[in-house]
Amino acid sequence: MASAPAATRAKRVGRKSTKTEVKVVQVSNPKPAASEDVAVGRRVLLMEANGLAALAAQIDGAFTKAVDILMGVSQPGGRFRVIVSGMGKSGHVARKIAATMASTGTPAFFVHPAEASHGDLGMVTQGDVLLCLSNSGDVPELADLIAHAKRFAIPLIGMTSKPRSALGQASDVVLTLPPVEEACPMGLAPTTSTTMMLALGDALAVALMERKGFTREHYRVFHPGGRLGKQLIKVKDLMHAGAEMPLVASGTPMREALITMAGRSFGCIGVIAEKGRNRGRLVGIVTDGDLRRHIEGDLLAQKVDAVMTKSPITIGPNILAVEALREMNRRRITAFFVVEAGRPVGIVHMHDCVRAGIT
Template sequence: MTRQAHPDAALRPNAPQGAPKKRAGDDLTVARRVLSQEVAGLEALAQALGPSFIAALDRIEAVPGRVVVTGIGKSGHIGRKIAATMASTGTPALFVHAGEASHGDLGMITREDAVLALSNSGDTPELADIIAYTRRFAIPLIALTSRADSALARQADVTLLLPRAEEACPMGLAPTTSTTMMIAMGDAVAVALLERKGFTATGFRELHPGGQLGKRLLSVADLMHASTELPLVTPGTRMGDVLLEMTAKHFGCCGVIDKKGRLVGIITDGDLRRHMSRDLLEATAETVMTPHPRTIRPNVLAVEAVRIMNGDEQERPITVLFVVEEERPIGILHIHDCLRAGVV
């Protein structure tokens, strides 16, 4: 009886019979070689940076519009990432596909923008219309390429030149080291612009409101309770009235403020237990309070508040922090507020 061939046999690649199976060690050798070659490319790139990098930053910073990043193929994929990184770090940017630009998307580029064009060879035909468009309307053109004699580099106002580096592909064909250098250059431009503009964690949070990153960038002011919710008494307040204030405000504590409204102490459940006696209700707040309580400012990140409340080897954990400005309480933050917001 003859065995029938599997119907998908024609679709399967022919593997040589008896071919030796590659060992895991061989794979690791290849991986380490690839990473080493790409690291060498990045080191060469770092050494090659010079005046043109500064000139590119100056051009981008000077335009009132956006950075339009363009490219095709692997350069296009990298261009999308660079545009996204810039946009999320305070430099308005968008990506325009080089091929689609010739079919109407040139209208997305205005005279107030700057164009960052990516092409390893610099002679990508699909970039021709974008290059011509920028020259016609005097739109700043920054080239990111590995060939100084390419059409893109010759037409650009500024050229960010990638140094010659061996591709990690053993045939030298698949873009590997060159694409790593290209994406790293984009990161360098984005971060340098970020620092030039003084972009802060607050600005970053405004552009990243969702997900875990947004939670990590919440500030104390975003979560604190303020105004009439604050449990506050003066030093001479009888402890009977302090207990009523603590009960009404539900934070398990009470702040003690002096005549100038400055926070001078705090009374917690722990303080009540330590001073428990028949005379407790007749005592005054200043005799029971813990002076110089831990506090925090409103613009500090909530993750820092959690760290303070968790304590360390020198300070015991606490569950609440008064938020102060110029020593005066303007809010109160409970550990449960942070947990509900997903700040850990």
């Protein structure tokens, strides 16, 4: 009885294992060499650049006609807005074109063609211009927009590579994209075609800007916020004018001048001529540096004329604030008097620029 367990143990020891040993082999997809990535990137960029070159070579009178139509937008007695539309990737490009036009003086916004079929057609009025983007020109979602344009005699500008497509034939003006190969290796993903659309939209926006005489001042009106807006702020937008200016007349005792200087906190006072042909003109400035240079004498007994720096450096009101700040840093001063025809109209301090977010 005692030997049975031992025999059983012997059988167990001699039994061949039924477990199968499995080796896990990790298979990894080798990444292409960095040089291959660079080659792909260059190929794509060159293909798209060739597309843009082909597009530039074929721009003709149709482009001028499109600009003529778009010029009527927001003009007295003209049309109201540009409605830009497109489906898929063309739609994303259309949004950007609308944004670019709106920010450069041509009222424009994007309408999604599928949403247009479900009520958003109400956004498109007889006073508008319709700009539709489609590489193939036969996108079914654009059908209702096109029909709406025809029904209400809304000018339609089509941007497509197929001028004989539904969009091309319905358009009053067709901006034709040249037949170039997509950068996608399968020729399926919109790449070269959308790049051309985007560039053509920029070309329209810039042509409109130049025809309208769009200036930096106009641009600032549409870009009050962000870095762009701050870079276009002018000195006249920040300067202190009227009674805020620290000014005294020529011949004022320094005792009085110092009271004026302390009460304005600009670190300087301007001196204006009181008589003669220069009456009202800025003839000098007293700064902290001038005070230090005359501190050893009887400063309070002197007149501002004896202490001031004559013919001070000044700026005009239409100078960009960023340029004024650059000059302050270069000259190591903290404020500029702002003059017109030699007469002070304001003063701008470095702190004014900093508070406005100008760097």
